[in-house]
Amino acid sequence: MRKLSTAFAILVMVSMVMALAPAAMAQGPVKATPGQAVKMVLLPKFLGNLVFDQAHEGALEAAKELQNPEPLQFLGPTPQDSVAGQIEIVTNSVTQGVDAIMLSNNAGDQIAPAAKAAREAGVTFVTWDSPIPSAEGEQVFVAQVDFNETGRVMAEMALNILGPEGGKFAVLSASPDAANQNAWIAALKEVLKEPKYSKLELLDIVYGNDISEDSYNQALALVDKYPEMKLIMAPTTIGIAAGAKALQDEGLCGVEGQEPKVVISGLGLPVEMVSYTLNGCAPQFALWSFRDLGYLTYYVTYLLATGAIKGEIGERFEAGRMGVYTIEKDPTREKGLRVLMGPFTIYDKTNVEAEAK
Amino acid sequence: MVHSTISLPQRFLNWLRSWEGLLLGLFLVVLTINSALVPAYLSVSNQVNLFILFIEKSIIALMMTFIIINGEIDLSVASLMGLSAGTMARLFELGAPSGLAVAAALCLGLICGAFNGFWVTVVGLPSLVVTLAGLIAYRGLVWVLVEDRSITTLPAWLCELGQKPLIGPFPLALLLFFGFAIIGYIILQYSGFGRLVYVIGINRDVARYSGVNVRRVKMILFIASGFIASLAGLLYAARLGAMRSSTAEGFELDIITMVLLGGVSIFGGSGSLRGVFLSILIILNLRNGMGLAYLSANVQTGVIGLLLILSVLVPNLVSSLRARMVRHRELTRALEMAESS
Numbered sequence A: 001m002r003k004l005s006t007a008f009a010i011l012v013m014v015s016m017v018m019a020l021a022p023a024a025m026a027q028g029p030v031k032a033t034p035g036q037a038v039k040m041v042l043l044p045k046f047l048g049n050l051v052f053d054q055a056h057e058g059a060l061e062a063a064k065e066l067q068n069p070e071p072l073q074f075l076g077p078t079p080q081d082s083v084a085g086q087i088e089i090v091t092n093s094v095t096q097g098v099d100a101i102m103l104s105n106n107a108g109d110q111i112a113p114a115a116k117a118a119r120e121a122g123v124t125f126v127t128w129d130s131p132i133p134s135a136e137g138e139q140v141f142v143a144q145v146d147f148n149e150t151g152r153v154m155a156e157m158a159l160n161i162l163g164p165e166g167g168k169f170a171v172l173s174a175s176p177d178a179a180n181q182n183a184w185i186a187a188l189k190e191v192l193k194e195p196k197y198s199k200l201e202l203l204d205i206v207y208g209n210d211i212s213e214d215s216y217n218q219a220l221a222l223v224d225k226y227p228e229m230k231l232i233m234a235p236t237t238i239g240i241a242a243g244a245k246a247l248q249d250e251g252l253c254g255v256e257g258q259e260p261k262v263v264i265s266g267l268g269l270p271v272e273m274v275s276y277t278l279n280g281c282a283p284q285f286a287l288w289s290f291r292d293l294g295y296l297t298y299y300v301t302y303l304l305a306t307g308a309i310k311g312e313i314g315e316r317f318e319a320g321r322m323g324v325y326t327i328e329k330d331p332t333r334e335k336g337l338r339v340l341m342g343p344f345t346i347y348d349k350t351n352v353e354a355e356a357k
Numbered sequence B: 001m002v003h004s005t006i007s008l009p010q011r012f013l014n015w016l017r018s019w020e021g022l023l024l025g026l027f028l029v030v031l032t033i034n035s036a037l038v039p040a041y042l043s044v045s046n047q048v049n050l051f052i053l054f055i056e057k058s059i060i061a062l063m064m065t066f067i068i069i070n071g072e073i074d075l076s077v078a079s080l081m082g083l084s085a086g087t088m089a090r091l092f093e094l095g096a097p098s099g100l101a102v103a104a105a106l107c108l109g110l111i112c113g114a115f116n117g118f119w120v121t122v123v124g125l126p127s128l129v130v131t132l133a134g135l136i137a138y139r140g141l142v143w144v145l146v147e148d149r150s151i152t153t154l155p156a157w158l159c160e161l162g163q164k165p166l167i168g169p170f171p172l173a174l175l176l177f178f179g180f181a182i183i184g185y186i187i188l189q190y191s192g193f194g195r196l197v198y199v200i201g202i203n204r205d206v207a208r209y210s211g212v213n214v215r216r217v218k219m220i221l222f223i224a225s226g227f228i229a230s231l232a233g234l235l236y237a238a239r240l241g242a243m244r245s246s247t248a249e250g251f252e253l254d255i256i257t258m259v260l261l262g263g264v265s266i267f268g269g270s271g272s273l274r275g276v277f278l279s280i281l282i283i284l285n286l287r288n289g290m291g292l293a294y295l296s297a298n299v300q301t302g303v304i305g306l307l308l309i310l311s312v313l314v315p316n317l318v319s320s321l322r323a324r325m326v327r328h329r330e331l332t333r334a335l336e337m338a339e340s341s
Helices: A002-027 A050-065 A079-095 A108-120 A149-162 A179-192 A212-225 A237-249 A270-278 A290-305 A352-356 B002-037 B044-052 B055-069 B077-093 B098-123 B127-146 B156-163 B172-190 B192-202 B204-209 B214-240 B251-261 B273-292 B297-340
Strands: A040-043 A100-103 A124-128 A140-143 A167-173 A200-207 A229-234 A263-266 A285-287 A316-318 A324-326 A337-340 A345-347
Touching: A040 A050, A040 A079, A040 A290, A050 A290, A079 A100, A079 A108, A079 B044, A079 B273, A079 B297, A100 A108, A100 A290, A108 A124, A108 B214, A124 A290, A140 A290, A149 A167, A149 A179, A149 A200, A149 A229, A149 A263, A149 A285, A167 A179, A167 A212, A167 A237, A179 A200, A200 A212, A212 A229, A212 A237, A229 A237, A237 A263, A237 A270, A263 A285, A270 A285, A270 A345, A270 A352, A290 A316, A324 A337, A345 A352, B002 B273, B044 B055, B044 B172, B044 B273, B055 B077, B055 B172, B055 B192, B055 B214, B055 B251, B055 B273, B077 B098, B077 B127, B077 B214, B077 B251, B098 B127, B098 B156, B098 B214, B156 B172, B156 B214, B172 B192, B172 B214, B172 B273, B192 B204, B192 B214, B204 B214, B251 B273, B251 B297, B273 B297
Parallel strands: A040 A100, A100 A124, A124 A140, A140 A337, A167 A200, A167 A229, A229 A263
Antiparallel strands: A285 A345, A316 A324
16 A cells, blocks of 8 residues: 555656656756656766765765665776776666666767666666767766866966965876876966966976876975976876875975975865875865765756756756756767866865865 | 496596586576566566677687687688678778678678698698787778778668577577577587597597598688678677677677586697587576676676686696596505405
C-alpha cells in the first residue's frame, strides 16, 4: 500500500512538473522537485584524485538537498585504465538501467559511441570538468570556468599582489605543448595589453612539465636569472606548489616581518597551498571549486532526468544554493551546449583555511 | 624409479587437465554468482557487451598464446594497435580511399611483425628486448603521426562494422574472436606446425638439432602477431569511432595476464588454447559481474591481481604436494615390504 501511494505521489509530481514546465520557462527559472527517484552515476576521469573526491562531496550535498531516494554511485576507472575503463563503466551503467550519467571525460571522442548508446537507451548524459569534444551523445556540459577568463584572473591577481606600481614577473607553466596552459598564457598576454595592467611586465615563460622537482628548479632558476623579478605566476597546481616550496626554502618570501622579495601566484589547490598562503609565499591564488562543480552538475542532471528542463538553449533553472543558471551554446566547441559555472574563487589568508579542511 | 619415467608425461598431462578443470570450475562459480546476484547479467545485450568491451585484447591473447608457448613474448602488440589505427586514420584523413587506408595499416602490421621477427630469428636477440623496443618505437611513431589530438574522421563503413551487430546480435569482432579461437585451436593442437610450436618452446636447441626450422616457425609467429595486432587496432578504432596517440596504451599487460592465467608457462613449451579461452571467459565475466555490482575499479584490479597470484602459486603448490604424496606412498610401500620380509 505504501509503495503504491509513493508511486502515485511521484506520478502526480511528475505530471505536475510536466504541466508546469512550459509555464515556468516563460516566467522564471525552473525549480527542481525534490524526492524523485533518479539512479545517477558520477564518473570522474579516474579514482584517487583529490579534486574528483571534492566534486563527489558536492554531488552528495546536492543529492541530500534534492532528497533523491536512490544512492549516488561514484564509479571511476584506475588511472592506468582510464579510457577503456570509462567506456566500460558507461556501458555497464546502461545495462544496469541507471537514469543518468555524469562524466568528466578523459577519453576524448572515443567515448562518443558508448555515450550515444546510453542516450538511445534513454539515459540522461551530462559532462562536467571535461566535455566530449564532438558533443556526440552529450546533452549539456557543465563548464567550471570560461577558459579565456583565466588570463584576466591571473593579471588581476598580479596587480593585487604587486600593487598599483606593478612590477616584473615570470610565468612557470606545465609543458610547452599543453593546450590549456598555452591558451591561458595567450589570454594573459592579451589582457596585459590593456592600460589597467600596463605596469605589469612579463619577463619570461619557463616550463616545469608538471613534475615537482623540475618546477622547483625552474622557480629557483628564474630567481637567479632575474634579480628584479617580484612574482612568479604558475597556472598549474603542481607548479605553484613546487614553486612556493622553493621560495620558502630559500627564504625569499619574507621571514618574520621582512618585506618579501619574490612571491608566487597562479592556479592552486587550497589544501596544498594553505601553509604557503599563511606564511606569505603565495598570498593569493585562484581555482574553481570542484565541490561546487559537483553540486551544480548534480542539479543540472537531476533537472534533465526528471524532465524539468529539456536541455535547450535559453532554459533557465535554479541550482540550490548556487543560484540561477542558463543553458547556452558552448562557444569553445563547434557543437554542444554548456552551463557555465564560473567565476574563479580567489583564495587568500581570509578563506584558504576554510576551503582546505 | 622405472614407472616414474612413464608417469612423468602422464603426470604432466594430469596437471594440464586439472588446471583446466580448475579454470572450468572457477568459470562456473563466476557464472553462478553473476546470474544469481546481478539481474541484468544474463541479458543478451550484456552477454555481447561483456565480450565487446575486451574483444581486441581477447583476440590478441589467442595469438599471444602461440608466441608464449613458443618460448617468446611480444610486448609490442598494444603499440602496434595504436600505430595501425593511427596509420589508417591519418591516411583516410589525408584523403586516401578507405579501403587503401585499411589495407596499408594491415600491411604495416605485417612489416612490423617481420621487423620484430628479423631481430629475434636472424640476429638472435631475446624477444623481450626486441619487442620492448617495438613497444616504445611504434608508440613513438603514433605520436609523430597523430600528435596530441584525436582523429574522428574514420571510414563510415568501418565504424558501422565496429559498432553495429553483423549477424544476429553479434558484431564482426566477436565473430572473428570465435573464428580465430576455433582455427587457432585446430592449428595448435592438431597440426604439424602446432607441434613444432610446442617442441621449440620446450627446447629450442634440441628442436634445431633435430632438424626443425626454428627460424621459420618463429618468423611466421611474429608476422602473424603483427598482423593480428594491427587488425585488433583497426577493430578498436572502429568500435570507439575515434583514435588518439594513446589508443590501446598498456593493453599488452592485460593480454599477457589472460594468457598466463590460462595456464601457459611463461618459460614456453606448455599450456593450451583451451585454457586461455577459459581464462578469457573468467576475466571477462568476473569484470562484468563486478562492474555491474558497482565494485570500485581498485577492488576489481585487486581481485584480478589476486587471481593471477593464485594462478602462479597453485600449480607449483599442487605439483610439490603431489610429489610429496608420491614419495610418502613409495616410502610406506617400501616399509611394508621390509616388514613382510
